[in-house]
Amino acid sequence: MPNSSRLAGANGKRRMAGRIFIWSLLLFAAFVYLTPLYVVIATSLKDLAEIRAGALLDLPHELNFSAWQAAWSNACIGVRCEGLKPYFLNSILMSVPAVILSTALGALSGFALSKFRFKGANTVFSLMLFGCFIPLQIVILPMAQTLGFLGIANSISGLILVHTIYGISFTTLFFRNYYVTIPNDLVKAATMDGAGFFQIFWRIMIPLSQPIIVVSIIWQFTQIWNEFLLGASFTTGGAQPVTVALNNLINTTTSVKQYNVDMAAALIAAAPTLLVYVVAGRYFVRGLTAGAIKG
Amino acid sequence: MATLSIENAGKSFGDTDVLKDISLSMDDGEFLVLLGASGCGKSTLLNMIAGLEKVSHGTIRVDGEVVNDVHPKDRDMAMVFQSYALYPNMSVEKNIAFGLEMRGVGRAERKAAVEEVARLLQIEHLLDRKPAQLSGGQRQRVAMGRALVRRPKIFLFDEPLSNLDAQLRVEMRTEIKRLHQTLKATMVYVTHDQIEAMTLADRIAVLKDGRIQQIGTPSEIYNTPANVYVAGFVGSPAMNFFEVTLERDGDQIGVMLPAKLKGVDTPYFLPLPAGGQYHSHIGQPVVLGLRPEMISQATTAAPEDPVITCDVDVVEPTGADTLCVIRLAGRGAKARVSPAFACEPGDSMEFALDMSRACVFDAETGMRLYG
Amino acid sequence: MPQPKGGSSHRTVLDKLSRFLPQLVVAPSFLLILFFVYGFIIWTGYISFTDSRMLPAYEVQGFRQYFRLFAMDRWDVAFDNLLVFGAFYITLSLAIGCLLAVLLDQRIRAEGALRTIYLYPMAISFIVTGTAWKWMLNPSLGIESYIRGLGWESFRFDWIVDKDMAIYVVVIAAVWQASGFVMALFLSALRSVDQEIVKAAYLDGASTTRIYLGIILPSLRPVFLSAFVILAHLSIKSFDLVVALTGGGPGYASTLPANFMYEMTFRRNQIGLGAASAVMMLLTVAAIMVPYLYSELRGKRHA
Numbered sequence: 001m002p003n004s005s006r007l008a009g010a011n012g013k014r015r016m017a018g019r020i021f022i023w024s025l026l027l028f029a030a031f032v033y034l035t036p037l038y039v040v041i042a043t044s045l046k047d048l049a050e051i052r053a054g055a056l057l058d059l060p061h062e063l064n065f066s067a068w069q070a071a072w073s074n075a076c077i078g079v080r081c082e083g084l085k086p087y088f089l090n091s092i093l094m095s096v097p098a099v100i101l102s103t104a105l106g107a108l109s110g111f112a113l114s115k116f117r118f119k120g121a122n123t124v125f126s127l128m129l130f131g132c133f134i135p136l137q138i139v140i141l142p143m144a145q146t147l148g149f150l151g152i153a154n155s156i157s158g159l160i161l162v163h164t165i166y167g168i169s170f171t172t173l174f175f176r177n178y179y180v181t182i183p184n185d186l187v188k189a190a191t192m193d194g195a196g197f198f199q200i201f202w203r204i205m206i207p208l209s210q211p212i213i214v215v216s217i218i219w220q221f222t223q224i225w226n227e228f229l230l231g232a233s234f235t236t237g238g239a240q241p242v243t244v245a246l247n248n249l250i251n252t253t254t255s256v257k258q259y260n261v262d263m264a265a266a267l268i269a270a271a272p273t274l275l276v277y278v279v280a281g282r283y284f285v286r287g288l289t290a291g292a293i294k295g
Numbered sequence: 296m297a298t299l300s301i302e303n304a305g306k307s308f309g310d311t312d313v314l315k316d317i318s319l320s321m322d323d324g325e326f327l328v329l330l331g332a333s334g335c336g337k338s339t340l341l342n343m344i345a346g347l348e349k350v351s352h353g354t355i356r357v358d359g360e361v362v363n364d365v366h367p368k369d370r371d372m373a374m375v376f377q378s379y380a381l382y383p384n385m386s387v388e389k390n391i392a393f394g395l396e397m398r399g400v401g402r403a404e405r406k407a408a409v410e411e412v413a414r415l416l417q418i419e420h421l422l423d424r425k426p427a428q429l430s431g432g433q434r435q436r437v438a439m440g441r442a443l444v445r446r447p448k449i450f451l452f453d454e455p456l457s458n459l460d461a462q463l464r465v466e467m468r469t470e471i472k473r474l475h476q477t478l479k480a481t482m483v484y485v486t487h488d489q490i491e492a493m494t495l496a497d498r499i500a501v502l503k504d505g506r507i508q509q510i511g512t513p514s515e516i517y518n519t520p521a522n523v524y525v526a527g528f529v530g531s532p533a534m535n536f537f538e539v540t541l542e543r544d545g546d547q548i549g550v551m552l553p554a555k556l557k558g559v560d561t562p563y564f565l566p567l568p569a570g571g572q573y574h575s576h577i578g579q580p581v582v583l584g585l586r587p588e589m590i591s592q593a594t595t596a597a598p599e600d601p602v603i604t605c606d607v608d609v610v611e612p613t614g615a616d617t618l619c620v621i622r623l624a625g626r627g628a629k630a631r632v633s634p635a636f637a638c639e640p641g642d643s644m645e646f647a648l649d650m651s652r653a654c655v656f657d658a659e660t661g662m663r664l665y666g
Numbered sequence: 667m668p669q670p671k672g673g674s675s676h677r678t679v680l681d682k683l684s685r686f687l688p689q690l691v692v693a694p695s696f697l698l699i700l701f702f703v704y705g706f707i708i709w710t711g712y713i714s715f716t717d718s719r720m721l722p723a724y725e726v727q728g729f730r731q732y733f734r735l736f737a738m739d740r741w742d743v744a745f746d747n748l749l750v751f752g753a754f755y756i757t758l759s760l761a762i763g764c765l766l767a768v769l770l771d772q773r774i775r776a777e778g779a780l781r782t783i784y785l786y787p788m789a790i791s792f793i794v795t796g797t798a799w800k801w802m803l804n805p806s807l808g809i810e811s812y813i814r815g816l817g818w819e820s821f822r823f824d825w826i827v828d829k830d831m832a833i834y835v836v837v838i839a840a841v842w843q844a845s846g847f848v849m850a851l852f853l854s855a856l857r858s859v860d861q862e863i864v865k866a867a868y869l870d871g872a873s874t875t876r877i878y879l880g881i882i883l884p885s886l887r888p889v890f891l892s893a894f895v896i897l898a899h900l901s902i903k904s905f906d907l908v909v910a911l912t913g914g915g916p917g918y919a920s921t922l923p924a925n926f927m928y929e930m931t932f933r934r935n936q937i938g939l940g941a942a943s944a945v946m947m948l949l950t951v952a953a954i955m956v957p958y959l960y961s962e963l964r965g966k967r968h969a
Contacts, residue, residue, distance in 0.1 A: 022769050029766055030783045033846065036798040037786075043801065056802065056812040109695045116688035124696055126963050131703045133955045135903045137927045137944040139702065141937060142709040145722065146702075165702045168695050185380035188347050193394035193441070194368035197687040203393075207384035226791030228906040229924075233932065243793045247910055250797050259801060270794040277789035281782055284789060285850050 044068060044264035051259050067260035071268055075261050077249045078237070084265050086238065087245035091272075094156050094241055095224040098163035103216045105164070106171020107209065111201050113172070114179035115187045125176060131169030139166075140233050147234060154235050162234065163224045170223070171216050174287070178212040179205065211283070218280055219287035222273045242269045297358050297371075297448035297481050298323050299344065304353035306339055306505075313339050314505045317353070321498075324479045328492040331502035332528070337485045340502070341451055344483060346370050357448065368397070370449075373442035377454040379434045381426035381441075388413075388422040391440045398445075412444045432463045439474070452484040456491065468494055489529045493517065501525045518652065523661040526584050526654055535590070537583045537624040538658060541576045548573050549650075550583055554605040555622035556643055563603045568651045572665045581664065584654035587618060590630035596647030606643050619644070707948065714941035722937060731942035740918050741943065744926040747833045748950075751922060752901040754837040755844070759897055760890065762841065763848025768878060770849070771856045781853070784846035792843070796910025799839040800826065829919035832912050836920055839911055840904065848893050855889040856882065895958045902951050923947050 035057075043051060044067050045060040073083040112118075113125050143162060144153070152158035182205070190200045231241040240248075246269045250262050277284050300320035306313050314336045321327050329337040342348040344355060346367035354361050362370055373394070381390050391412060392405045400408070413419045416436045426434055435455065442450055452471075456464045472495055475482055486492055492499050493513045501508040501516065501524075509521035520526035526534045539550040548570030553560040567573065593602045608627070609620040617637040619630045630646055638644045655664045683690070717727045735741050766784055770777050787795065802808045805824040813821040825831035859882050867877045905924035908914055914921040914929070921929070923943055931940030 022772055022774070026766070026769050026774065026780055029762075030780055033783050033787065033842065036795075036802060036842070039802055040798045051807065054807055054811040054815055056808055105695045109692045112688035112691045118688055121688075121692075122963070124692060126959065127704070128696060128699050129959060129963075130955065131699050133899050133951055133959075134703060134707070135924065135944070135947045135951055137905075137924055137940075138710050138948045139706040140927075140944070141713055141722070141931065141941055142706040143702070165698050168699060169703075172695065183378055183380065185376045185378045186382065188342075188345075189374065189376060189380035189441075190382070190393070191347065191367050192345060192372065192374050193445075194397035195393070196368075196684065197691070199397065204382055204384070222789055226793075228791065228793050228909070229928070232909075233928070243791050243906070246797065247793050250800070250910065251913070259807070262797060263801065266794045266797040270790045273789045273791070274786065277786055278782075281785070285785065285854075288788065288847055289851060289854060 040263045040266055044071075044260050044267055046260055048256070048258065048260065064260075067258070067264040068268070070258070070261045071249075071265035075249055075258075075265065076252060077245050078252065080238075084242060084245055084249070084268050087240055087242045088268065090156055090239060091225055091242040094159045094163065095221055098160045098167065098224050099217055099220040101160070101164040102167030102171050102220055103213065105168050106173075106216060107175045107206070107213070108201070109168070109172045110175025110177075110179055111205055112197075114176045115182075115184065115200075115205075116197075125172070128169050128172050131166065132173060136166065136229055140229070143230075144234060154237075154239050156235075156239055158234055159231060159239075159241065162230050163220075163227070166230075167220050167223070170219060174212055174216045174219070175209070178209065182208060211286075214280065214283045215287045218276055218283050221276060222284070222287075225273050245269075298356075299449060299481060299483070300356045300359075301344075302354050302356070304340075304343065304355060305351050306336070306343060306348065307351045312505055314343075317507055319500055319507065319510055321481060321483070324481055326475050326482045326484065326495060326497045328496035328499045329483065329485045329502060330487070330489060330492040330499050330528070332487055335502040336505040337487075337502050338453055341374075341453055341483060341485045344449075345372055345374055345451055371445075371447050372449045372451055373445050373447040374451040374453060375438045375442050375455045377457055379426075379438040379458075381434055381437055383426050385425075386422065387418065387424055387426070387429070387437050387440075390426065390437055391444050394441065394445045408444050409440075412440045415443065416440050431459050432467065435459060435463075435467055439471075443474075443478075448481065450480055450482040452482065452486075454486055455484075457486070457488070464491075471495060489531065493529070499529075501528060503528075519663070520584075520654060521663055523582060523584070523656050526656070526663075530586055532587050532618065532629045534584045534586045534654070535623070535628040536656075537585070537626070537628070539581060539583050539624060541573055541579055541581050541655075543577050548577065550581070552583070552603070552624055554603045556605050558606070560625070561603075561605075563601065565601050565648060565650055567653065567655065568599075573655065576664065580658040582656040582658050582661070584656060585628070585648065586652070587629040587631040589649040589652055590621075590628065590646050591649070592632045592636035593645035593647040594636055595633070596649070600647040600649055602645050602647050604643055604645050607638055607640055610637060610640050612637070621646070710941045710944055713938060714945050716938055718937040718941070720935035720937070727938075731938045734939060735942045735946070740921070741923075741926055743918060744921045744923045747920060748902065748922050750833055751837055751840070751904065752898060754834070755840050755901050756894060756897045758837070758841045759844045759848050760893060762845040763893070764852050764883075766845070766849040767852035767856055768883075770853055781850070784849050786846070787843040788847045790843070792904075792906035793910045795839055795843050796907050799835070799842070800911050803835055826912060827916055829916045832916060832920035836904075836908055836911055836922075840901075840907055843907075844897060844900065848897070851889055851893050852886065855886050859885055891958070895954055898954050899951050902947055902954075923950075 039056060042058070042060055043056075045063055045065070047064055047066075050061060071083055072085055074081055075083045077084075077087070109128070113121050147153040147158045147161075150158075150161075152161065186204055187200055190204050195203065226243060227241070228243045228247070231244040232247075235241070235244065246265055249265050298321060302318050304317045305315050317340060319327070329340060331337045339348055343350050346362070346365060350363050354363055356362065357370065382393065385393065388409055391409045395405045395408060409422070410419070413422055416439060418433065418436050418440060421429060421433055421437070426437070429437065435458075438455065455471075456467050459467060468491060471484075475495075484491075484495060493516075496513055498510060498512055499516050500510045503524050509516060509525045511519075516525060516529055520529065523536065527536070537550075537552060539552060541548060542551055542564070544564050544566070547564075547566040549564055549566035551562050552565050553562045555561070596602070605621045605623070607619045607621055611618040611620070612634060615634075616631045617634045619632055619637065620627050621630055622628070632646075656662060657664055712724075712726075713722055714731050715726050715728060716723045717725065717730065770780060774780065803823070803826040805811070805827060810821060810823040813823070826835045863881060864877060867881055872880065903924060904922055905928065908920060908922055908925050912920040914925050924947065927940050927943040927947065930936040930943065
């Protein structure tokens with residue numbers, strides 16, 4: 001990268017000032033980005049009296065995990081006082097199958113669209129791609145009716161279906177753009193060797209797809225776990241995913257607002273995707289930039 | 296072991312014809328090289344033979360049977376790719392055995408076949424490695440092994456040596472030739488490298504713009520090129536071309552060729568042996584083609600060859616020979632002389648022209664006249 | 667050539683099928699998209715032309731719902747909010763993301779750690795983001811009271827309950843969430859700038875600033891465009907953040923079209939009106955995405 005230190009004769013003092021300037025901006029930004037996370041964690045560990053004292057940015061006097069306990073297992077959401085736990089499980093039951101299904105379908109379509117340029121393949125791909133960008137509001141009404149017609153309204157199965165379908169556009173994009181970079185000669189060689197479509201897919205392509213499978217799984221998991229609109233529109237009560245439950249918890253008006261429980265609940269809801277981000281951040285960034293249609 | 300014949304085959308993508316009216320036939324055990332610059336359609340033709348590209352017009356026959364609609368896997372051909380196309384996730388052994396596995400050959404039989412091929416190609420010690428752990432030359436051998444192990448009717452090679460460094464390329468070239476001599480299999484080999492084509496082929500088909508320009512043995516292609524393109528494409532350094540007019544001088548038919556001597560163009564009349572066949576072209580513009588080795592030091596030349604004297608602009612020693620750049624008919628021409636006779640740049644020197652091997656082309660069509 | 671009948675016809679059927687296998691494999695996904703995206707768009711479009719209230723009605727009423735929509739103050743507010751939100755959200759995210767990327771590009775030792783910090787908000791749901799910021803911006807217990815506690819008694823930061831300023835609260839939280847993403851986009855693009863050009867500019871005596879402004883940033887135009895398009899369509903789709911942060915309030919001062927649609931459809935039994943607003947959202951997205959996708963896909967085909 002361009003760096004003035006490479007230049008002979010660069011003024012040492014001015015360089016030093018420049019570095020200090022750069023570093024202070026970067027650290028200030030880091031502070032701003034981290035503050036909300038710190039505040040949420042700190043608040044979740046304080047008791048209500050300490051919170052009401054108003055020292056938002058102060059460290060908690062002692063580590064008090066009772067709010068976490070409450071948020072997980074006995075906070076009241078609407079009329080039910082079972083905490084976030086059942087909704088957290090809902091989100092797992094919803095996202096795991098939807099992630100697997102949409103990734104599998106995307107891998108197959110991406111393979112067929114990239115390695116077998118049949119007539120109309122590009123049109124098919126363009127039409128599927130547009131599905132990434134539609135505002136979901138445009139499909140909510142018919143979807144609600146269709147789910148009712150299929151008998152899976154207000155159920156986790158319904159959400160699995162919805163998330164699978166609207167994930168296919170993204171996963172197809174990921175896999176197609178990845179497979180485009182794999183040489184066509186491999187497919188030709190395997191064809192000459194006598195392998196058919198599924199044998200090439202399973203024996204040659206899938207073993208090469210590990211990175212993009214990870215990208216697809218992480219992207220889909222983050223999207224589906226964090227999704228709110230579809231969950232709020234198609235489920236009520238016990239079938240809701242964790243984001244919807246969290247929002248209800250925050251907006252449940254009880255006699256005393258338990259900010260520490262709210263914050264603990266927010267952390268619990270954010271934990272799985274944050275964990276994935278910390279463990280596999282590299283793949284997360286690739287998914288994000290792949291969404292920018294940079295093959 | 297198989298014969299291959301292609302009749303009036305063509306390929307079009309939309310409105311563009313990439314291959315037009317291709318006809319050729321190959322004997323059992325023949326080594327045919329498809330030679331041409333990039334974009335001439337040679338790889339497309341190979342893919343059509345393999346069944347990887349659909350044939351738009353015409354027919355392709357193997358052993359007399361039309362195979363246009365036969366799936367690649369049922370054509371019993373094997374192909375070696377420029378990129379080698381080794382399966383990155385499989386060991387060398389699995390790579391070589393994959394085709395047999397897909398054809399339902401049993402495990403024990405596969406293993407025996409792989410070992411035999413590995414011995415033949417001297418890659419026994421590499422069988423457990425992954426392609427990424429191999430050098431370019433080793434990958435090339437594995438790619439060959441993958442083709443050999445199936446004992447196909449026809450072998451197809453798509454520029455198999457172009458990704459190797461110069462020295463390895465020469466080694467592998469010899470190896471491929473030796474394989475062909477051992478297996479006596481029918482082979483089609485695509486390349487843009489005319490030296491590969493000359494050294495390997497029983498016959499060469501030169502392609503340009505989707506058409507076959509000439510099919511013939513290497514010596515036919517070299518000595519009697521069908522047109523200016525073939526003449527210029529094959530041979531290094533390339534043939535010298537001069538735009539001249541056919542003239543009669545007494546009972547001889549020949550061309551006037553000005554040579555630059557001490558900065559002044561000096562015309563020479565160069566009679567063409569067997570010039571009688573050009574009789575009807577007298578007075579017409581033609582292109583005279585002389586390969587560098589046809590312009591050589593006069594000292595050792597045959598007595599009937601005409602001799603010219605001209606300035607030497609540049610001298611390029613190549614070791615075995617020395618190339619002298621001289622000016623003939625207003626353009627630079629290369630002459631190939633023995634290093635013992637080479638002069639200094641700026642000197643003038645006597646050259647003999649071997650007109651018995653000269654090529655004469657129609658100036659308009661570029662086609663060779665007679666001979 | 668006479669052949670056993672059953673065997674040969676069976677074989678040709680299978681052969682034909684296997685020839686169309688790629689199409690057959692794409693078909694289920696494509697049909698799902700065709701029905702659940704394009705079919706539903708038409709369906710919603712149809713509903714928007716009816717008088718549907720609590721339940722869908724199927725008698726076409728023309729553009730009545732659209733006239734109602736454009737006459738509503740609530741929709742005006744939502745659409746004006748979208749323009750304000752979109753403008754600030756896109757500009758600030760681009761500016762901050764780009765600045766951070768350029769700063770990180772100066773051989774910073776802790777680059778990996780800083781990048782992780784800038785980008786983590788992107789992994790969090792809007793609901794959580796909204797919850798966190800709502801708490802921090804709470805006038806009585808959040809930042810305002812904290813600063814007052816430090817001794818600045820007259821400090822005011824109560825935008826979240828101010829109907830003129832509430833939408834800017836949404837902007838702050840949204841920029842916090844998205845700027846790291848823009849940074850990641852720009853950083854990866856900066857890393858692929860041709861270093862020979864940069865070296866040549868150094869040899870010509872250009873300063874670092876000049877090189878960035880004159881050579882590097884202009885070469886990132888395509889990235890600016892992608893980032894702009896992505897942020898623009900995200901802003902139109904923004905829904906959850908408003909729900910969790912302001913609930914659209916005070917009153918409906920900070921609603922966006924997405925919130926309007928949800929409110930009409932699920933709370934007020936105005937399905938036809940909700941459908942009409944959804945169509946308006948789709949048209950806005952399409953106006954940005956269709957030309958972009960068209961040029962991207964065309965460009966690729968020619969490359």
